[in-house]
Amino acid sequence: MDDFVVIAPHVVGMPIAQAQRVATNAGFALAQPDPDGAPFSELTWRLPPTVTITSQRPPAGTEMRRWDSLVVTWGDERAGVREPRRPAPVQDRGIEHLDGPPDPPFLPG
Numbered sequence: 757m758d759d760f761v762v763i764a765p766h767v768v769g770m771p772i773a774q775a776q777r778v779a780t781n782a783g784f785a786l787a788q789p790d791p792d793g794a795p796f797s798e799l800t801w802r803l804p805p806t807v808t809i810t811s812q813r814p815p816a817g818t819e820m821r822r823w824d825s826l827v828v829t830w831g832d833e834r835a836g837v838r839e840p841r842r843p844a845p846v847q848d849r850g851i852e853h854l855d856g857p858p859d860p861p862f863l864p865g
Contacts, residue, residue: 764826766816767809772800772830775809779826787825789813800830807832 762783767775779786788796800807813827814820 760822761819762822764812764814764816764818764820766812767826767828768812768816770809771805772803772807772809773805775828783822784820784826785823787827789827789829796828803830804832 764784765778765782767778767786770778776786786796788794788799793799807830809828810831811829
């Protein structure tokens with residue numbers, strides 16, 4: 757295999773710091789999806805350790821040139837609602853209940 761060809765590692769599910777180490781050891785640089793945005797490290801250096809990689813492009817196992825970018829997205833595994841709310845939320849009845857009684861009908865004079 758060409759010394760400049762490397763295989764993309766699987767980093768989905770890893771904490772940011774671990775994913776950076778794995779990517780670097782495999783010969784990749786992590787990058788955020790917006791090529792015109794801030795560098796990956798600038799966006800992630802202050803994130804808590806619960807933040808993990810949620811997707812990667814290209815997928816693991818892809819052959820690429822050494823030091824190409826492995827584009828990743830990330831999120832906090834604690835985010836979002838994980839179980840149903842009890843009691844269930846009240847169903848929206850529309851806006852008519854917010855205004856009080858309806859206005860009297862207009863009668864042209």
